[in-house]
Each structure stands twice: as C-alpha cells, then as structure tokens.
Amino acid sequence: MDRTEARLAVSRSESPRILLIGAGLVALASVLTWIEEPEAPVVIHVFDFAAALVMAGCAWLVLRQAVPPRGVPWLMATGLTAVGLSLIAQMWILPKEVGFSYLMVVLIALGPTVLEWRAWGTAAAVLFVAAWSLVAMWPLGHASEWLIVSGAGLITSAMLLGIRLRSIDALAEARQSMADLATTDALTGLLNRHGLSAQTDRFVALARRLESPVFVLFIDIDGLKAANDRYGHAFGDEVIVTAARAVIATTRADDLVTRWGGDEIVVIGLGERPDPVDLGSRLTAVLDASGLDRQRWSGELSIGASQSWPAQLDLAALIDGADADMYRRREERRGQRPSSR
DSSP, X not given: OOHHHHHHHHHHHHXXXXXXXXXXXXXXXXXXXXXXXXXXXXXXXXXXXXXXXXXXXXXXXXXXXXXXXXXXXXXXXXXXXXXXXXXXXXXXXXXXXXXXXXXXXXXXXXXXXXXXXXXXXXXXXXXXXXXXXXXXXXXXXXHHHHHHHHHHHXXXXXXXXXXXHHHHHHHHHHHHHHHHHHXXXXXXXXXXXXXXXXXXXXXXXXXXXXXXXXXXEEEEETTHHHHHHHHOHHHHHHHHHHHHHHHHHHSOTTSEEEEEETTEEEEEEESSOOOHHHHHHHHHHHXXXXXXXXXXXXXXXXXXXXXXXXXGOOHHHHHHHHHHHHHHHHHHHHHHSXXXX
C-alpha cells in the first residue's frame, strides 16, 4: 500500500464517524443555544440544522460507497465548509465576536480530518474569503486583529494536517517494509518462498487465461560451501548476490525469480522453457563479466528445467521435476570431465 492509498483508506474509515459526530454536536449546540437564548432568531437554528444535515448526508454517501475513494476527502471538506459557512451566516445575522473564534475552532478541529491538501485548501479558502467579506462590513473590532486570529487558525490547521499525513505515511511505509521483509529475501532482493506462494494463484490464473505453458528453472550454485569454508561467509554472500543478479539479467522481467534455499534459485515463467545449456552459457558470461573473483569461486550454476500446460499444472511437481533434471544434468556433466588422475 502506497502513501496515497493509505491516506484514502484512513479517510474512508474515519470520515463517516467524524461527520456523524460533528453533525450531532452541531445539532446539540443549536438546541443548547435555543434553551439559553430563546430570543435568538430562528434562522440561526435553521443554519445549524442545515449544516448538520449536510454532514450527515456526506457520511451517508461514504457509507454507501457512492463516491470513489478520492472523493471522500472532498466530502469531508464539504462538511467542514458547511459548518463554517453556517457560523459566518449566523455572525452576519447576529454579530458576536465569539462567533469568529468558533469558526477558527471548527477549522482547527475538522481541517486535519480532510487528509488531502487540495480539498483542505479549497475549504479553507472558501471560509477565509467568506469570513473576511463579513469582517469588512463588521462594526466590531479591528481588521488587523481578525487577520491575526484567522492566520493563526489556518496555520495551526495546516500544521495539524501535515502531522497527520506524515504519521499515516510513516505507518504505510512501515507496513510496506514489513510486507517486503515477509516476501523478499533480505540478501538478494529476490522473492522468498512465502513471496512466491503469495503470487502463485495470480500466476496460475494468468497461465490458464492465456493458455500458455509454464516452465520452471532450478538453478544451484555449485561450490558455494567450499567458498564459504575457505574464504568466509561474506565472500559466500557475494557469490549468492552475484549469481542472483546474473539470473535476473538473463531472465524476463515478468518471470518469478525466487531464492529457494541457501544456494538454490527457482525461476517460474510463461511460455516455452529456455534451453538449460544455452542459459548456462549466458549466465557464465554474465558471471565472468561481473567482477567476482573467479579464482576464489570457480564453480558453476547447474540448471534443470521442467514444463507443463495449465490443464495439468502442479507447480510443486514442476519444481521437483526441475530439481531432479538439474541433478541429472550436473551428474552427466561431471561424468564427461576427464579424470584428474
């Protein structure tokens, strides 16, 4: 999950609850105002309940999934704007300095819940222009004082929004790192067995849809144990990483390349299987050009292959078949070498 997806997921999860709570608080505040100030104009309560209905309607749209994920922050911004404009309209009818403070409280409280800069900026701009249009006609206070208050409110709201977004981004990155660690080999960056299993269903479904054969290559790093024992595990790791890079360089981008074991690499792909002899030659050329000390590791990459059509596809059996083919080819190669005596 990337940052944008994480932000939208949090917004979709949080927004209905925030909007409904906000609608309830606005309605409750209107009722309390009516109890304490029954002489206040009725239109004030009309504005309050209209804002509450807008917020409740936005929550309903999110719950019904009537808007795409990217539209959810704009519904939050709509709820914020509705409450803010309601307060501004009430101040126009019944001028009170405290109303402007309420407006800043609403901006600071609801602004960080929007979780999208453009939506927040649009709501903040609408409220800022509307409030300052009112201030220009107001007989109360001084414009410079309201400028300071509104500026402080906007800056605070933006800072809190930025903090929330950074927190969500950090959490998304942490989750992605955990997912990568669970599916990726830390040394080579290849898939591990768990990562391969996670992609097996999608891969098999693609093979059946395309009616394409599936091949498996089983690659063993010969002589790795001897290199480890003689030159240390750091050099052994260098051999593994170099071999993994060579395999990546000689296979296709859509092949699944997996570190199967300590010195084993498995490649699964679609189409006709590569010829193990030809692939071995290409791998040797890449290894020779890699800069790896071939005096300390003079081994080879033994390769076996197997293939199946989707109707009879059994990946476990294919991998076992490629493993057996690798051992057979290696023994045949060793049997062809002249005796050292």
